[in-house]
Amino acid sequence: xxxxxxxxxxxxxxxxxxxxxxxxxxxxxxxxxxxxxxxxxxxxxxxxxxxxxxxxxxxxxxxxxxxxxxxxxxxxxxxxxxxxxxxxxxxxxxxxxxxxxxxxxxxxxxxxxxxxxxxxxxxxxxxxxxxxxxxxxxxxxxxxxxxxxxxxxxxxxxxxxxxxxxxxxxxxxxxxxxxxxxxxxxxxxxxxxxxxxxxxxxxxxxxxxxxxxxxxxxxxxxxxxxxxxxxxxxxxxxxxxxxxxxxxxxxxxxxxxxxxxxxxxxxxxxxxxxxxxxxxxxxxxxxxxxxxxxxxxxxxxxxxxxxxxxxxxxxxxxxxxxxxxxxxxxxxxxxxxxxxxxxxxxxxxxxxxxxxxxxxxxxxxxxxxxxxxxxxxxxxxxxxxxxxxxxxxxxxxxxxxxxxxxxxxxxxxxxxxxxxxxxxxxxxxxxxxxxxxxxxxxxxxxxxxxxxxxxxxxxxxxxxxxxxxxxxxxxxxxxxxxxxxxxxxxxxxxxxxxxxxxxxxxxxxxxxxxxxxxxxxxxxxxxxxxxxxxxxxxxxxxxxxxxxxxxxxxxxxxxxxxxxxxxxxxxxxxxxxxxxxxxxxxxxxxxxxxxxxxxxxxxxx
Amino acid sequence: xxxxxxxxxxxxxxxxxxxxxxxxxxxxxxxxxxxxxxxxxxxxxxxxxxxxxxxxxxxxxxxxxxxxxxxxxxxxxxxxxxxxxxxxxxxxxxxxxxxxxxxxxxxxxxx
Numbered sequence: 001x002x003x004x005x006x007x008x009x010x011x012x013x014x015x016x017x018x019x020x021x022x023x024x025x026x027x028x029x030x031x032x033x034x035x036x037x038x039x040x041x042x043x044x045x046x047x048x049x050x051x052x053x054x055x056x057x058x059x060x061x062x063x064x065x066x067x068x069x070x071x072x073x074x075x076x077x078x079x080x081x082x083x084x085x086x087x088x089x090x091x092x093x094x095x096x097x098x099x100x101x102x103x104x105x106x107x108x109x110x111x112x113x114x115x116x117x118x119x120x121x122x123x124x125x126x127x128x129x130x131x132x133x134x135x136x137x138x139x140x141x142x143x144x145x146x147x148x149x150x151x152x153x154x155x156x157x158x159x160x161x162x163x164x165x166x167x168x169x170x171x172x173x174x175x176x177x178x179x180x181x182x183x184x185x186x187x188x189x190x191x192x193x194x195x196x197x198x199x200x201x202x203x204x205x206x207x208x209x210x211x212x213x214x215x216x217x218x219x220x221x222x223x224x225x226x227x228x229x230x231x232x233x234x235x236x237x238x239x240x241x242x243x244x245x246x247x248x249x250x251x252x253x254x255x256x257x258x259x260x261x262x263x264x265x266x267x268x269x270x271x272x273x274x275x276x277x278x279x280x281x282x283x284x285x286x287x288x289x290x291x292x293x294x295x296x297x298x299x300x301x302x303x304x305x306x307x308x309x310x311x312x313x314x315x316x317x318x319x320x321x322x323x324x325x326x327x328x329x330x331x332x333x334x335x336x337x338x339x340x341x342x343x344x345x346x347x348x349x350x351x352x353x354x355x356x357x358x359x360x361x362x363x364x365x366x367x368x369x370x371x372x373x374x375x376x377x378x379x380x381x382x383x384x385x386x387x388x389x390x391x392x393x394x395x396x397x398x399x400x401x402x403x404x405x406x407x408x409x410x411x412x413x414x415x416x417x418x419x420x421x422x423x424x425x426x427x428x429x430x431x432x433x434x435x436x437x438x439x440x441x442x443x444x445x446x447x448x449x450x451x452x453x454x455x456x457x458x459x460x461x462x463x464x465x466x467x468x469x470x471x472x473x474x475x476x477x478x479x480x481x482x483x484x485x486x487x488x489x490x491x492x493x494x495x496x497x498x499x500x501x502x503x504x505x506x507x508x509x510x511x512x513x514x515x516x517x518x519x520x521x522x523x524x525x526x527x528x529x530x531x532x533x534x535x536x537x538x539x540x541x542x543x544x545x546x547x548x549x550x551x552x553x554x555x556x557x558x559x560x561x562x563x564x565x566x567x568x569x570x571x572x573x574x575x576x577x578x579x580x581x582x583x584x585x586x587x588x589x590x591x592x593x594x595x596x597x598x599x600x601x602x603x604x605x
Numbered sequence: 606x607x608x609x610x611x612x613x614x615x616x617x618x619x620x621x622x623x624x625x626x627x628x629x630x631x632x633x634x635x636x637x638x639x640x641x642x643x644x645x646x647x648x649x650x651x652x653x654x655x656x657x658x659x660x661x662x663x664x665x666x667x668x669x670x671x672x673x674x675x676x677x678x679x680x681x682x683x684x685x686x687x688x689x690x691x692x693x694x695x696x697x698x699x700x701x702x703x704x705x706x707x708x709x710x711x712x713x714x715x716x
Contacts, residue, residue: 352709353709354708355708355712355713356681356707356708356709356711357708358681358682358683358684358685359682360657360658360683364657387653387688387689388687388689390653390689391689391692417653417657419653419657419685420687422685424686425685428701428705430686433685433686543692545701551699552697552699553697583692
């Protein structure tokens with residue numbers, strides 16, 4: 001290959017250069033700002049992760065699989081997966097191959113920033129080129145791959161249902177500018193390369209196009225305008241990128257290392273939280289997933305709109321959206337980039353100003369302490385029912401009966417009333433108050449000397465597991481504990497419960513990752529059937545304490561929808577493992593609703 | 606004076622014409638449901654915190670309706686926000702949010 005121009009420059013590269021310098025500058029400054037916003041501990045974690053071989057490898061793997069191949073999308077929907085990976089991976093390969101091509105044929109030009117992008121304009125083919133014809137083929141091939149993705153993208157814009165999406169977000173004006181310029185980039189590249197294919201060479205796509213154009217256009221003058229148009233489209237796309245949904249492309253490259261470093265949201269609007277906001281591609285998958293969006297209600301209160309409003313600094317809407325959410329976590333389960341909707345909302349709730357703060361320092365809990373106090377023993381079990389089980393005493397009665405049948409030495413921590421575990425107040429964003437409750441409860445647990453703490457409420461279980469740090473004490477949900485008893489042969493089940501459907505409570509399933517233990521117990525209790533959407537796709541019962549503002553009168557539709565999902569296989573009994581789900585379902589269900597403890601208690605031999 | 610072990614309890618008389626209702630009015634503005642309360646006491650009966658801190662949503666509302674802001678604030682400080690009161694309220698009042706709103710509007714004037 002030889003240079004067509006001694007200078008190696010043409011004015012049409014200027015728009016591209018402007019766009020590229022702008023977007024690179026913006027992203028680098030933004031990334032530095034977000035890293036600086038992390039607190040000292042997180043910064044240390046982040047920088048350490050960047051030099052730890054294990055996380056380096058994980059970062060590379062995740063970046064490749066998520067940003068380029070979009071593995072998660074493939075799992076969700078093949079068409080959507082192909083569309084995204086063809087554009088992202090195809091474009092990446094075009095850039096990579098362009099640079100390799102430049103390196104092989106024109107090593108003295110590599111230092112020119114724009115040269116590999118507009119390679120085909122600046123070079124002319126000669127007799128030695130054919131040895132590298134594989135490059136031409138690959139370039140055309142990946143261009144075709146990208147173009148096929150663009151065609152799918154255009155179809156998706158018109159008919160999103162074909163791609164398995166019922167509802168999606170409306171793009172903003174700038175989103176549209178970005179979108180249309182992105183669509184135009186690749187057809188223009190094809191045209192530009194086709195017009196120069198007889199000089200620079202090409203392959204199965206560009207050469208025939210070049211011949212075809214010559215047949216009816218025959219004019220060399222078309223060459224430069226198309227290269228200009230290509231460059232201008234690139235410029236427009238890159239200049240609007242930071243202000244559109246396409247910001248998720250560079251932002252995700254920062255979010256993945258952040259997440260792999262083990263960071264958590266510490267501030268509602270800075271650092272990790274901000275990286276999540278910018279990583280949201282506004283795809284709207286969370287709209288269909290949200291249990292509140294049933295009957296087209298509350299669509300604008302989903303996570304995608306939270307991210308949008310945080311970017312727009314619309315404080316009133318941020319507050320409405322973050323207070324209404326049930327914190328069921330389904331948006332996070334379906335999210336392609338892993339925006340943590342519930343944690344984001346709790347963080348928003350935590351920056352409110354209150355004129356009055358709860359204070360439990362003067363509270364005397366010696367009565368509870370005395371009632372459970374005993375010598376430390378590994379075999380002793382402390383049972384904490386929690387507030388919600390207090391409202392559904394059938395569950396705690398069943399638990400006591402199970403303990404007796406299995407011959408467990410147990411103490412009932414809140415038989416005559418106890419403290420709250422702190423999770424509800426934590427979900428309301430009041431961390432200091434939650435810490436005080438945790439401290440008080442810890443005193444009681446330590447005094448009891450028990451080796452195992454059993455909880456019948458997933459809400460309690462989550463906070464006990466994540467925030468209590470009870471060294472030397474096993475924290476178990478009653479489903480886990482019952483499975484242990486059954487496996488040890490201390491509890492024998494008769495299997496006569498008929499057909500059972502199990503509802504995964506949000507806090508237990510998506511919250512703590514416990515899906516199999518209750519199922520294993522129930523398989524021995526009766527015939528287990530599955531709900532239509534189960535495990536991490538389970539639908540919130542609608543009773544969640546996560547929502548601060550959603551009144552109970554507005555939750556009926558949610559509960560009925562969740563019930564409908566549970567009863568598709570016509571089970572005899574609906575079984576759940578959460579007192580709150582139980583009482584919520586019991587309100588509208590036409591089948592008996594039980595807690596797993598009740599079912600097990602009834603069917604022990 | 607002779608001590609008999611008895612004393613006169615302080616008067617609990619209040620002149621409703623002179624009481625400052627601004628807090629209650631402000632509460633009704635942001636939580637119109639506050640007016641629905643019929644003081645049945647279901648919230649107090651189920652309250653987790655009541656046993657330990659004296660918290661009672663019914664009492665808080667009554668206190669505010671009588672202008673006893675300081676007393677209401679003392680009770681509110683003991684709330685654990687567990688949400689049981691909301692679940693049992695026969696009038697469907699979102700008491701949990703009502704408590705949060707009250708905590709917010711306390712001290713609003715000083716800002």
